[in-house]
Amino acid sequence: MRGSAVRLGLMAAPVAFFAVFFAYPVTAIVGRGLQVDGVWRLGRIGEVLADPDILDVLWFTTWQALASTALTLLIALPAAYVFARLDFPGKQLLRAVVTVPFVLPTVVVGTAFLALLGRGGLLDEVWGLRLDTSVWAILLAHVFFNYAVVVRTVGGLWSQLDPRQEEAARVLGAGRFAAWRRVTLPALVPAVAASALMVFLFTFTSFGVVQILGGPAYSTLEVEIYRQTAQLLDLPTAAVLTLVQFAAVGAILAVHAWTVRRRESALKLVDAARTSRPPRSAGQWTLLGGVLATVVLLILVPLGVLVERSLDGPGGYGFGYYRALRSTGASGGTFLVPPLEAVWNSLEYALVATAVALVVGGLAAAALTRRAGRLVRGFDALLMLPLGVSAVTVGFGFLITLDRPPLDLRTSWILVPLAQALVGVPFVVRTMLPVLRAVDGRLREAAAVLGASPLRAWREVDLPMVRRALLVAAGFAFAVSLGEFGATVFIARPDNPTLPVAVARLLGRAGDLNYGQAMALSTILMVVCAVSLLVLERVRPDRSVSGEF
Amino acid sequence: MLRLDGATVRFGKRAALDAVDLEVADHEIVCVLGPSGSGKSTLLRVVAGLQPADAGRVLLDGRDQRGVPVHRRGVGLMFQDHQLFPQRDVGGNVAFGLRMRGEGKAERARRVGELLEMVGLPGAGRRAVSTLSGGEQQRVALARALAPRRSC
Known part of the structure; x- marks a missing residue:
């Protein structure tokens, strides 16, 4: 009895998150497409x-x-x-x-x-x-x-x-x-x-x-x-x-x-x-x-x-395209800010998105850990849906639904990381779940017998074992957030583009300079990702030390 | 003192424990013998609170343990396959129960040294549990179960 109450509690936050930032925008945009004067026209589907x-x-x-x-x-x-x-x-x-x-x-x-x-x-x-x-x-x-x-x-x-x-x-x-x-x-x-x-x-x-x-x-x-x-x-x-x-x-x-x-x-x-x-x-x-x-x-x-x-400029190999990224002028009015600023925007957004995805996905994975019935299986499937629903639809849906009270986020920077976290959550859940489920329940029992409360037992037994999976999950969420394009392109503000959005804008314009700058910016994105991932690979649990962490 | 009054546990139709009465006095050593599947482990799990009894009572020092969660019962238990925490070294395993009781660092170190001495593994505190032989694991599990007790 108490177990299922705990599980429902753990599920509440992820469910709320998905309802507001996923189900609502997607339903709204589908409704807009299929309703004429408030009447559903389902005949369109057959046509x-x-x-x-x-x-x-x-x-x-x-x-x-x-x-x-x-x-x-x-x-x-x-x-x-x-x-x-x-x-x-x-x-x-x-x-x-x-x-x-x-x-x-x-x-x-x-x-x-x-x-x-x-x-x-x-x-x-x-x-x-x-x-x-x-x-x-x-x-x-x-x-x-x-x-x-x-x-x-x-x-x-x-x-x-x-x-x-x-x-x-x-x-x-x-x-x-x-x-x-x-x-x-x-x-x-x-x-x-x-x-x-x-x-x-x-x-x-x-x-x-x-x-x-x-x-x-x-x-x-x-x-x-x-x-x-x-x-x-x-x-x-x-x-x-x-x-x-x-x-x-x-x-x-x-x-x-x-x-x-x-x-x-x-x-x-x-x-x-x-x-x-x-x-x-x-x-x-x-x-x-x-x-x-x-x-x-x-x-x-x-x-x-x-x-x-990215290095192959008109005057032979060099860093010309990279230098051009520091000014707005060279791209002929494509940008309000120097494209290089997209690097910092992307990093900030991705960090916030990773934190959100870890919290939401971690709670969800914890709720799913214990074997359970149909309700939980449905919840499991629900968490995967953002991967299958068109990112274009989600982004466009954000634009038309989250722009008025009670939730007016149109001018808020949080909109971008929220959309990115949505795509990150399934990764967190998928990475955490096999490892969480594989933790032997009797280890928790051993901790309980030695005086650890359920929460403490989770912290002392589960957490150290899943820390590695948690890091992998964080890496995935961070990476997906950095690279997310389909939804971000609709909601990133012109003065705060992310790296992929800036790249796409450059690619969309003619000329060798834009093409070269796009390649240069992509190279930077690639390096940023590689460095972040290397850092992550380094942060490993210290095996020689036991006890406190 | 430990007392069981008509402790009963059923798995489906089968009763693993069928109205078991048992009294164990302080410092008394009791051996429970029986073939596989006769409910020996279930008996221990009921005492520790890992398995709720379908009927009957468990009393420790005269207090009914119904509703007392596992971690507040203060029972020591050794698991059949030891269940040492793989992420902690030997000392970390032995000290676990002491940390849960909020013992200070110095007291933990003293007690760990004492217990490892007792089970014949002096100075093994920093070893990883995965490097232990089966018998050594068993002795560490024993030390871990005894550590939180004041008398041993």
Whole structure:
């Protein structure tokens, strides 16, 4: 009885947050699209869905998301193993490197891949090969983006699984592979499923990448929603598409809940630092080599092209584009403030957004930890929805709903971090939950017997064990906030642009100077993310000290 | 003094404890023997408050423990698989109960040294629990359970 009261209390804050900053704006904008003089016109839904062009968009959105997810898992799962179980110099740096793509604005990634695979790009120059009109460019860019999702989610849990469990299976007569399949794989399934779900949601709702690399031939739902909202001003069609995307994502989440059905069991988690060893066998060296090669080809080359473009000015290589960022004049009235100010705006917004996301997501994850009934499962799915709902819709919804009493935030800076936190919360929950659920309940009992109240037991037992997951969650939330574009572009004020918004504004204008400045600003964003992530990788719990923290 | 009056715990239809009466005097040592699944652990869990009794009473020094949460009962308990806190070293595990009682740092250090001496692990305070053998873990668990008591 008391347990469920505590759970409801923990759920209250996240539910309120989602109601005000998510459900309300999205409902309002869908209502605006589908109501005429206060009367719902649901007939529109049938009309839009009968349109063969829309059906094509729906079909493409689905199969490219499936293909992207499969490809990402195929390429990233070996890397998850390498990061979890192998120890090698430069591992922390490499971990930060693979996370960088995830935080880059989609627009920049699209442009970087265009520069790599498109006309006059690197492949074109070397082999005369162009991929920008094929679906491969989209798929590769999606893998580039989501590699870190799988590596960090799966690898994070994997590194904390006790290797002796496999040894126990070996002693009982299981071969190497059988031991892995019977012992480790089942423990990893929830994390793999969670990361696959994330990748699918991202690629299903992909916007910037497809916008740039898809050309007229390929369009996802999100691109179509943007086109209908911002270009054709066809709000009813956009509203129907938003609902379709919403329904599709809801269906995916339902299937996910049904398949996984709480497979997280109490796992024996150990200190991650103790489970990794330097590579020994030929197979391990091959895997490590393969992962390094993948990282170079898939991540470093596109990022390298980006940096190269930022330095490649009209007068040869130099920092001309970077210098131009310090003044408003050079961009021909695109900005009210020097573009460089976007760096500080972005950092401040992202810090606030991270704090909000950690509080809301942490409470939600704590509420979800204990096994429970249908109500809690529905809550679980609700938390994932912001990933599936069009960011364009959310941003536009913020604009038309939060601009009047009782909640007039139109002129408040808090609007941007709130929108960013919304996207960060699902990451926090997804990262925390497997680890929280895996904490052995009897450790809490042991603490209680020794005199710790429930709250104290949580602080003394759970918190130290989940601190690592908490840091990973904070890193994700921070990164997502820094890179968020779809919603921020609607609500960031002209005198306070964020980095991605400034980049997009520069890319939207013609001329080499704007293009070069966009590349320079993207490079800065990339460096900011890399540095923040490196700092985060450094802040680890001090293992030698016990007791107080 | 510990007393159980008709303590009963049911798991579904099966009764793990069926109206158990038990009296244990101070300084008395009682062994409970029985085959697997006969309710020995359940008995201990009821005393510690980890398992609510469906019927009957648990009294410590004559006071009914109904409604007294686990952490206020002042019962020491060793878990079958020790349940040492993996994030803390040996000393941190032994000192845990003392910290919960608000003992000062010096007193904690003194008591930890004393108990580790007693279980035959002198100077092991800084070792990580994952480096302990099974038997050593058991001895640390014993020291941890005894630490908050004033007499041992």
